[in-house]
Amino acid sequence: MNKRGVTPVTIQEEQEKLDAAVRDIVRWHFSAETGCPFWLRWAKEAGWDPAQEIDGFADLIARFPNFRDEWLRDQQPEEWVPNAFRGKPFNVFETGGTTGMPKQRIGWNDFRVDYSEFSDKLADEHFPRNDYWLMMGPTGPRRLRLAIEHLANVRGCSCYFIDLDPRFVKKVIANRQFDIARSYMDHVVAQAVTIFKHRRVSGLFTTPKLLEALSERLDLWKAGLRGVFCGGTTMDPQYTRFLVEEVLENRIGFYPTYGNTLMGLAASTPLKPEDQYSITYYAPQPRAVLRVVDPEQPRQVKDYGEWGRVELTTLTKEFFMPRFLERDEARRREPRDCYPWDGVAEVRPFGAMEKKIVEGVY
């Protein structure tokens, strides 16, 4: 058993499940009946047949190159429609796009699967059933907007929305127009205050900075808030501690997550004293796999506890994306009781120690 309560047998069983999922998904995407035009053409040009030659996750890492983000910018959405879903209208979700063309991912039902599963990880005391949610964060073309609404629905109620346009925020911060950024943040937070004043809301999705700003305008507990589902920017251990102890006063539930339109969401395990407020996220394996890899040799994982670049592989029937290098870095963490696979901890923008990164309020 490792120090986080997981036996080697459990880890091995999960690895086998992942290998089986990899075989299924690769066969799906590289078979003429079910696969999408992009991957079928790619296999033809690559001169090998993944459907036949990939037997597990190790093969996927060894054989596939890093997924290139320009593929999601340059290709028309139809290129990604699996033949099995042809004719079924799809959602187009976006990520990035502060300048130029955003990355686009299409989808049908994945977000419902991810968020229904995530709902099971939420405690009713923090997110009471049949009670309202508020989302204050990036809505627009993002998967997150539908996902949060689905989450509220799954838990028996509905969600209010306040939009935050992260592209605008990043642009004004990059232009050093800090007054505009602050004014925009005030504008967003003021809308949330209004909702809390006039409506009953117990669950909130927002970003850490917006949560902090909201807490300066409102007594969150008295306003009825009981649980916060949070994601979007770096939360180092000290910042996490500050949010838990001071903003949420150790009594409002805190559920940090790491995710994006391409992955879905990686949940974190409840913080324990020994974690020292270091948040570890675990991908929803086998639908997505996160690894912490050596930036110079990205097929190699780093040792536990070491920093490396985050690599994401998405494995669903709707979307196959092998070995995508995220613009984030993290520490590699051991499997733990409820997640018998590797986690990524203390995620921050890639190169954060070397250069200034624009994160703003998002």
Add this chain to the structure above:
Amino acid sequence: MDLPHIPCLRWGVPYVSLNQNDIIDYRDRRPLARVSQVNAGVVRRDLRQAARARAALGKKTVAELIEISSRAGEFFLREDLPLGEGDRRQTAEDYVKTLSATSGLPHVMVRRNMEKIHYALTQMEVILTGLTRKLDFGIVDRGYGEQHGTRIGLFPMTDALGLVMPSNSPAVNSLWLPAIALKIPVVIKPGREEPWTPYRLIQAFLAAGCPAEAFGFYPTDHEGADAVLERCGRALVFGGQETVDRHAGNPGIQVHGPGYSKIILGEDEADNWQDYLELMAASAVENGGRSCINASAIVTPRHGQQIAEALGRLLGPIKPAPVNDEEAKLSGFANPAMAEYIDRTIEEELKTPGARDCAAPFRNGDRQERFDGGNYLRPSVIYCESTDHPLYNREFLCPYVSVVEVPPAETLARIGYSLVVTAITKDQDFIARLLDSPEIARLNLGPIPTMKVSWDQPHEGNMFELLYRRRSIEFADGLGPRLAVA
């Protein structure tokens, strides 16, 4: 032995952050202490309680706080004081050695800085008298009163004074000391390499009986520094020209940027330049050339080349010395990249025709020198043919002075802003024009080193005027100050 850990102080209450920075010896990069670093949210959150902190400090009268300041001065200069967590204490000698090791200042300079701070604390009554122009301190306590037959109302402009401090010179901490005696708590963001002085000052105040709530001590990042500046209402910040430009026009923020201090020789005294060489040299070199009141330019109607060469001969041979050498004149660089940057900048700009380094022939080595494991910059004396040369009116964190000839009639129009001007002249017309100039913050008439400061006359901003504003006031019968005092 484990490293001392300096916590953040949240209105006097120690707080150990999960983020901690090592402060290292500038010579061998060995960590000497660990400092808790807080996120900006902690600062913002605490500042919401500033009124409570001011109320706690406000229970003391100005007279009591002057007394406390005086005792704090003695504690600061001589006594063992708590250092961080546990029972660890710091002697005055420990303070000298550790500050020297992390800042690069030789011991002798740290001691001189300590003495300046000691003087400011023990002479607080004189300083407040100067700042308030002899206001009855009871009026600050009550908020209103009568003096010289005039009714006076006073109100504070803030509940806490924000301070974004530098790392280069400990004595700059003397600037904020009057705030405590004026009943305004301080929220200090220390310089990254210099938590020692503000932390020791706080401990000295506490030992002297000052309420702990009066002190916020927040080692933090840029966002935290911005929170201090934006949320305090009144703040002091130290920085370069970029910092000055950023806060220009903000009445709540007093910016202490480059001083561009100068010595100007008048037409009548230019031929006597040799009489003032020692004064010029001392003004350029004292305190390692790190102060904004160090002379960074000498302006003369003639003999510019001879002055530069003579100064070069005096300053060029100055070398790094061991930190405990009583004659040490140069400071090491806590950040070696800064020394490299300054050296590179000067060398690059010497390529622009019209300037030469007159100290170079007397150095017998490079401007940048490694000594005892540390990085040092030896003095530079740059003769510039014109005020248009990029090396005129520059200020660096080392002994650096440019010398330029300017026709007397054009001097004031061409010298630019100056924190201190020492004008060596008896020419009454020229003196009248100097007195008229809005570009000069402090004017020394006659051969007075630029480094000389008057504690009762602030050379850069008036703390009392920053913290308080007058209002007109009338009292109905029975509500006047005499009754209130009774």
